Amino acid sequence: MTLGRDAVKRCRIWLTTVALAIAGCGGPFPQSTLQPRSDFGHAIDHLFTDIFWWAVFVFVVVETLLLVALVRFRHREGRPAPKAAHGHTALEIGWTLAPAVILVLVAVPTMRTILATAGDAPPDALKVDVIGHQWWWEYKYPNLGIVTANEMHVPVGKRVQVSITSADVIHSFWVPALAGKRDATPGHTTRIAFRADSVGEYSGQCAEFCGASHANMGLRVLVDSDSAFETWMKTEQRGPATPTPASPAEGGKAVYSRSACLACHTIQGISPGVLGPNLTHFGSNTTLAAGMFPNDSAHLARWIADAPALKPGSLMPRMQPPLSDAEIAALVAYLKSLK
Numbered sequence: 001m002t003l004g005r006d007a008v009k010r011c012r013i014w015l016t017t018v019a020l021a022i023a024g025c026g027g028p029f030p031q032s033t034l035q036p037r038s039d040f041g042h043a044i045d046h047l048f049t050d051i052f053w054w055a056v057f058v059f060v061v062v063e064t065l066l067l068v069a070l071v072r073f074r075h076r077e078g079r080p081a082p083k084a085a086h087g088h089t090a091l092e093i094g095w096t097l098a099p100a101v102i103l104v105l106v107a108v109p110t111m112r113t114i115l116a117t118a119g120d121a122p123p124d125a126l127k128v129d130v131i132g133h134q135w136w137w138e139y140k141y142p143n144l145g146i147v148t149a150n151e152m153h154v155p156v157g158k159r160v161q162v163s164i165t166s167a168d169v170i171h172s173f174w175v176p177a178l179a180g181k182r183d184a185t186p187g188h189t190t191r192i193a194f195r196a197d198s199v200g201e202y203s204g205q206c207a208e209f210c211g212a213s214h215a216n217m218g219l220r221v222l223v224d225s226d227s228a229f230e231t232w233m234k235t236e237q238r239g240p241a242t243p244t245p246a247s248p249a250e251g252g253k254a255v256y257s258r259s260a261c262l263a264c265h266t267i268q269g270i271s272p273g274v275l276g277p278n279l280t281h282f283g284s285n286t287t288l289a290a291g292m293f294p295n296d297s298a299h300l301a302r303w304i305a306d307a308p309a310l311k312p313g314s315l316m317p318r319m320q321p322p323l324s325d326a327e328i329a330a331l332v333a334y335l336k337s338l339k
């Protein structure tokens with residue numbers, strides 16, 4: 001009776017473990033290459049599927065031979081020890097050639113995909129220069145006169161050519177559903193082209209270890225409908241919003257204009273710094289600190305007061321001398337107003 005209860009208990013533990021393990025596969029997976037949303041993504045997905053089936057084929061062949069050997073040649077009472085075999089030319093040529101052929105069948109489509117996605121885009125492609133920084137992404141649209149950070153907007157269905165480089169160490173640009181990975185290397189430019197097929201927000205991640213906050217170097221690509229992209233583009237091309245007279249945002253602009261922020265950040269017509277992200281339209285970003293936090297007042301206030309406490313190694317230093325709570329609140333109001 002006790003044994004029966006134990007068995008039921010053990011069974012329940014096993015079932016719970018299995019259920020939890022399966023639940024872990026349930027998603028959502030915002031950074032999965034298995035749900036491609038661009039021609040580039042589909043090309044990678046096809047490659048993955050092909051190589052997966054080659055791997056399955058190799059696995060089945062090897063495991064079958066192993067099982068046959070285990071069963072057929074296992075030790076039996078009274079049977080003499082097997083004779084060691086040396087040199088079988090046909091077999092040796094066979095097991096050298098077979099993997100070589102399989103590797104060629106994997107390598108050719110892989111190289112073809114790399115070349116197809118790294119080539120020149122047509123002249124009408126939207127060009128975006130991507131620059132990796134510790135630990136954020138800068139985007140420049142050379143033909144549109146737009147500079148922004150961390151959130152890239154592209155129109156759906158249009159070819160986009162991304163030129164990737166770095167301002168400091170090696171990073172890697174990767175938006176699993178859309179494009180990448182491609183290294184961002186200082187002094188060198190790599191190019192990829194893609195055409196997004198669905199409107200939506202896609203998250204990505206720096207995929208090359210680049211220092212203390214490598215894991216905090218996220219990015220977002222917002223694929224807009226044509227009209228939404230047009231609206232975004234026109235907004236970005238305008239200067240920064242002017243705060244309403246006597247509003248908290250106007251007080252914040254005054255705080256900004258006498259702060260150390262000026263040295264590192266650009267707000268068009270207000271400050272020329274280029275070390276940190278361009279803040280001209282910062283208020284329209286959905287996230288803060290390269291995708292770490294939602295761009296809300298609470299996080300922004302903590303970020304301004306002490307960025308390294310939120311993002312280890314952040315090059316944006318702790319404010320010295322510290323700003324008062326009122327000054328930080330005013331700065332938050334100003335930055336949020338920059339839409």
Ligand code: CUA
Nearest residue numbers: 171206208210
């Ligand atoms: Cu940048 Cu890892």
